[in-house]
Amino acid sequence: MSTLLYITAHPHDHETSFSMAAGKAFVDAYRESHPSDEVIHLDLYRSDIPHIDADVFSGWGKLQSGSELTSEEQAKVQRLNELSDQFASADKYVFVTPMWNFSFPPIMKAYIDSICVAGKTFRYTEQGPVGLLSNKKALHIQARGGIYSEGPPAQMESGHRYLSIIMSFLGVPKLEGIFVEGHNQYKERADEIKQQAIEEARTLAKQF
Numbered sequence: 001m002s003t004l005l006y007i008t009a010h011p012h013d014h015e016t017s018f019s020m021a022a023g024k025a026f027v028d029a030y031r032e033s034h035p036s037d038e039v040i041h042l043d044l045y046r047s048d049i050p051h052i053d054a055d056v057f058s059g060w061g062k063l064q065s066g067s068e069l070t071s072e073e074q075a076k077v078q079r080l081n082e083l084s085d086q087f088a089s090a091d092k093y094v095f096v097t098p099m100w101n102f103s104f105p106p107i108m109k110a111y112i113d114s115i116c117v118a119g120k121t122f123r124y125t126e127q128g129p130v131g132l133l134s135n136k137k138a139l140h141i142q143a144r145g146g147i148y149s150e151g152p153p154a155q156m157e158s159g160h161r162y163l164s165i166i167m168s169f170l171g172v173p174k175l176e177g178i179f180v181e182g183h184n185q186y187k188e189r190a191d192e193i194k195q196q197a198i199e200e201a202r203t204l205a206k207q208f
Contacts, residue, residue, distance in 0.1 A: 002037045004030060005090035009044045009097045009108040018180045018194050019143035023096035025198040026141065026178075029205035040090070044107045049083070050076040051110050080114050087115040092208065093138040093172075097159060099148070104159035112166055121170045131171020137208065138167050139176045141201065145184030178204065 006027055010017050014024040031039055050056065059073030069077065087093075097104040115121055122131045140163050148157040160177055167175040180197040183190040 002034070002091040003089065004034075004037055004039045004092040004094060005087065006039055006041045006094045007044065007096070007111070008041070009095070009105050009111070011045050011105075017098065017143065018183055018197065019096050019098050019141050021194060022143075022178055022180055022197040022201045023094065023141050026094060026139075026201035026205045026208075029202040030208060033206045040086070042086070044105075044111055048079050049107055049110050049114065050079050052080075052113050056080065083111070083114040084117045084120050088117075088120050088133070091136060093136065094141065095139070095163060096141045097143075099142055099144040099157065099159055102148075102156045102158050103162065104142070108159075112163075116166065116170070129169065131169055134171040134173065136170075136172045137176075138172045138174070139178065139204070139208065140164075141178045141180075141197075143180040143183070143197075145182070147182045147185060149179055149181060176204070176208075 004027075006023070008020065008023060010020050012020060014020040027039060027041075030037070053076075055070070055073045056076050059069050059077040061067075062069050062073065063077070095108070097108055118124060118129075121133055122129050124130075140160055142160055144157070146153060148154055160175075160179075164175045178197060178200050180193060183193045186193070
């Protein structure tokens with residue numbers, strides 16, 4: 001049995017969001033094709049995702065020195081540990097985001113900061129950092145109002161590229177992608193674009 005961690009970073013649901021609609025189609029098809037696997041949904045907008053702030057840094061420092069943490073430090077450090085443990089223990093990852101200002105919502109960056117932990121998802125060696133998640137699989141479902149997969153606009157998209165860098169850093173061999181593109185640019189084709197992404201998501205889920 002495998003565990004799929006379904007990570008959504010969108011304030012809307014599948015009824016109004018194109019990326020969430022494709023994500024739901026993927027998860028529904030995945031559950032049907034992999035009935036023995038566990039699917040865990042982590043909704044970043046409805047979860048406690050601490051930012052790495054002064055409390056976290058001071059808490060980490062106190063842990064190393066053996067000093068007592070404040071309640072705020074303890075809560076944030078403990079939650080960050082829970083998030084990184086959950087990520088490290090999962091077998092497969094599906095990230096769902098919109099493209100905002102050529103990237104993704106800031107809550108996703110906060111989450112990424114929580115999972116990049118030395119000794120847990122990567123380690124330092126004399127040759128440099130080495131990822132520890134080499135046996136994992138990852139997918140990013142991203143909605144983009146325009147077309148950013150080809151031509152000059154492709155150089156402007158930084159969300160998927162950044163997530164690819166992070167996955168590579170953590171040892172994940174490849175970050176696959178499903179991109180829902182052009183529904184704002186070509187409004188008359190919005191429903192068609194959405195359905196194409198949903199079908200692509202359903203197909204990929206069967207072999208993921």
